[in-house]
Amino acid sequence: MSSQQGWSVVGQNPPAGSSVPPGSWVQLVLSPPIVTANHVGESSDQAIAELTQQGLLLSFADPSGQAIPSQQGWSVVGQNPPAGTSVRSGSWVQLILKPPAPPAPPAPPAGSSSGSGSGSEQAVPPGGPTAKCNDGTLSYSAHHQGTCSHHGGVAVWYK
Known part of the structure; x- marks a missing residue:
């Protein structure tokens, strides 16, 4: 085999450090780029x-x-x-x-005034949920008072 410019030597025989007489052949194992x-x-x-x-x-x-x-x-x-x-x-x-874009929050069910079902929330404000409850449900309450009260409280306020 002829010389392969740009290829890497990945092995040889005899192994590195071996003593060989002058003029001996050394076999090189090459890897292409x-x-x-x-x-x-x-x-x-x-x-x-x-x-x-x-x-x-x-x-x-x-x-x-x-x-x-x-x-x-x-x-x-x-x-x-x-x-x-x-x-x-x-x-x-x-x-x-x-990182991947965060998923869009789910839309509230049609005709629903609340995503959390606590009964204290008002009509869904435009633009998505107002809070995430501690149990993972989303709240679409119009006011902070009573939000997520039946879901362990508010984990995160969005608005």
Whole structure:
């Protein structure tokens, strides 16, 4: 086999540190370079699976550049090195990740004046729930007084 420019040596025979007479043959085991694919727009799960299968090491950052731990189900919004770059097995690739958008709160049932059923809430205000109760139900009360009273109290006020 002829010389392969840009390939990585991943093994040799005889092993490193062995004593051989001058003029002896040394067999090198080579690995071709890896061309990075474009992972922007994929889920972090997809990108992580493919890159680790290629023998690459991963680090993660948020869009501001702050290092973060691996996040499942986030969106890849950038990568370094960029797509199309040749790297060697064992090289580092940084994925820039963005969390998924929070789910929209569910709409109240038609004809309902309250999502929590406490009886003290008024008509549903436009724009969604006013609070999340401690038991996880949403309240659409027009006033704070009595909100989530039959649901363990208010966990989070939205309005």
